[in-house]
Amino acid sequence: MNIFDWQKPLWDQLLDHPEKLPHAMLFAGPEGVGKFAFAQALAASLLCEQKAEGNMPCGRCSSCTWLTSGNHPDFRLIRPEEGEETGSGEEETPQPAVATRKSGQGHIRVDQIRTLEDFVFVGSHRHGSRIALVEPAEMMNPSAANALLKILEEPPAGVYFILVSSNWRRLLPTVLSRCRSIIFSRPDPLLAERWLAGQGVKSAAELLCLAGGAPLIAADWAEQGRLDFYRNAVEVLAEKSPDPVAMAAKWSALIKGEQGLTLSQLVETVQKWVFDLAMMKLAGRCRYHQSWLGKLEGLAAKASSAGLLSCYNDLLRIRAVVRHPLNTQLFLEDMAARYLRALATGRT
Ligand SMILES: [Zn+2]
Missing domain, CATH: 1.20.272.10 (Zinc Finger, Delta Prime; domain 3)
Structure with a gap:
């Protein structure tokens, strides 16, 4: 579980003072810049029991192992239910991660959000943080968004909500106002091209330009x-x-x-x-x-x-x-x- 080179400054900014980390965060930005991968890495870091250099998750402790296998009791990933039509499949993660992305066209339903109530209000299994990751957050239908809002009104200590969205303007204003927005912009083209070249992508500059500067879209097209x-x-x-x-x-x-x-x-x-x-x-x-x-x-x-x-x-x-x-x-x-x-x- 890793972050992209262009995300290092933001990573350091957030994790150098983890005690100041907001309890509800919205990762907002265009598609294909690595928001979801960053959210997964952040969750892993907050849960990791032996953080590596630069606050990166170690990848070896029992917490990291559980997370990678999708079984961490203190982590919940909420996405549109599978089996619905899939979209562009935009954001791949740089390393094998908690889950591969399926950007569904379906909605996140209210019963999915309600499962978070027990998760949030019952204590942590590992006496540490608990993290709920909702992606893509704009796919919550109105009742799901309202259910989330209720939970966000009184967040218990040690619980972090990370909402990831490329279309955050579609979120309810009340949800937006409860979250601290963290903006992910398109990376510096040179950094992005270097990363693409490192992935073995040919014609990296041309692809990146066609993809509007979104390196993960360019990588997806190359693949x-x-x-x-x-x-x-x-x-x-x-x-x-x-x-x-x-x-x-x-x-x-x-x-x-x-x-x-x-x-x-x-x-x-x-x-x-x-x-x-x-x-x-x-x-x-x-x-x-x-x-x-x-x-x-x-x-x-x-x-x-x-x-x-x-x-x-x-x-x-x-x-x-x-x-x-x-x-x-x-x-x-x-x-x-x-x-x-x-x-x-x-x-x-
Ligand atoms: Zn670890």
Whole structure:
């Protein structure tokens, strides 16, 4: 159980004075920066009986052993119930950890939170800390969130709640106000690239950029061999065909097959590209597609910023319904047509 290099300053800040650690913490930040791994390591450290250097969990004591096998009596992990549809699988941990992440689309239900009542109000098994980790916290349904709120109102000593969320704005304000927010930002790109290279990831800089600076998303894509699919999807945008049907056919090929992109990932790719076009138009730089700067410049010159922003907003709306299009081909053609229209807005 370990933390990532870029998390060391935050780790030291929290663990140099463990007595000041808040009893309810919200780990908030974008996906793919290692919040969950950090939360697991923090739990392990608080429970460890022979902390190693830098307050890291030793990995050998009975507490660490129990935690790794998922049997620690003073630790609870609350997540959406298994068996529901899974999402992007974004945050992998750097080492084999308490549990592998399954970012479920299902909710965390009230009965799951109620199991924490006994856990929290009955004493510790090991006469130490007790930790409840809720992830992703925004997946608590309203009654689950209210049940948690009740527990947070009178937290017994030695109990820590760690809520992990990439969409913390969806949490109830009352829950937010009970937690100390600890913000996880995207790491310095050089540190992230070094870590990716250390994981054997090729084209680390390009992948990291495409993944918006989130190293765990980049690592996930590398592991799944997705870089070529993303490159090809972007290539279709960069080499814009005059015909939306032809563009849609090329995209269609990329979302078929087991290794291919999902429709949602394709829409996200288009969205990031249009974001970069708008940014190029407005600020002369880009965020996701450094390797395509020349193409971006050329296309942005022909479009208007209003046209690009309106297309970006369209794509936001499209993304919200992307899971269940009635007809995928028509969906793709519509997206291509909107994109091509936006590119032509500068010509008037
Ligand atoms: Zn230990």
